Amino acid sequence: xxxxxxxxxxxxxxxxGRMVADAQGFALxxxxxxxxxxxxxxxxxxxxxxxxxxxxxxxxxxxxxINTSPAAGRTGPLLSIDGRxxxxxxHDPAIAGELSRxxxxxxxxxxxxxxxxxxxxxxxVVLGRDIGTVIFxxxxxxxxxxxxxxxxxxxxxxELDQVRGSATPDALLEQEVExxxxxxQEREIAPxxxxxxxxxxxTEGKSVGQVFDEVMARLPKH
Numbered sequence: 641x642x643x644x645x646x647x648x649x650x651x652x653x654x655x656x657g658r659m660v661a662d663a664q665g666f667a668l669x670x671x672x673x674x675x676x677x678x679x680x681x682x683x684x685x686x687x688x689x690x691x692x693x694x695x696x697x698x699x700x701x702x703x704x705x706i707n708t709s710p711a712a713g714r715t716g717p718l719l720s721i722d723g724r725x726x727x728x729x730x731h732d733p734a735i736a737g738e739l740s741r742x743x744x745x746x747x748x749x750x751x752x753x754x755x756x757x758x759x760x761x762x763x764x765v766v767l768g769r770d771i772g773t774v775i776f777x778x779x780x781x782x783x784x785x786x787x788x789x790x791x792x793x794x795x796x797x798x799e800l801d802q803v804r805g806s807a808t809p810d811a812l813l814e815q816e817v818e819x820x821x822x823x824x825q826e827r828e829i830a831p832x833x834x835x836x837x838x839x840x841x842x843t844e845g846k847s848v849g850q851v852f853d854e855v856m857a858r859l860p861k862h
Contacts, residue, residue: 645660656843673718675743678699695747760776783855
């Protein structure tokens with residue numbers, strides 16, 4: 641079974657998706673990590689965020705690996721490039737501008753479709769912005785999370801503090817969320833929008849537990 645959860649940055653999909661994957665015993669695939677990996681590696685190699693040729697050539701050489709285990713006791717890095725752990729770099733808010741530009745490049749998105757699909761070969765909760773519309777349009781169940789910007793910034797801070805182990809300035813997070821929102825909404829290919837058959841989950845003012853319960857109640861019963 642594929643459970644697709646789409647939504648803007650900080651809408652709660654990562655935290656809730658992890659809980660759903662744990663409850664179901666499914667893999668957890670955060671497709672945003674692929675774009676973060678490309679951005680981190682482009683920075684390391686000195687490839688500009690608008691250098692389409694350089695980025696696509698680089699993509700043909702990369703081995704991006706994401707750890708799909710949702711368990712709190714996960715072993716090994718969350719994200720690696722050619723065996724190098726880049727988990728911390730990938731969640732640095734300072735890469736937000738480049739990440740937004742790179743994730744909006746049509747050829748980059750096209751080249752990452754198959755790697756994202758291969759990351760979820762069986763039962764999985766798949767998180768992103770175009771899962772229900774592009775990556776897994778035939779997903780068994782599709783959710784689309786919504787929340788106002790201020791609440792999403794606060795959630796993003798909590799998520800990053802857990803991953804990075806240190807406090808992240810609000811100004812950086814606001815810039816990241818604004819940049820991702822703008823890129824998601826304005827890009828021509830795979831813009832952020834719910835699939836026609838997606839279940840809309842408004843997370844504003846709800847606890848993580850409440851959103852989790854709402855999602856679990858909408859899953860197919862076996």
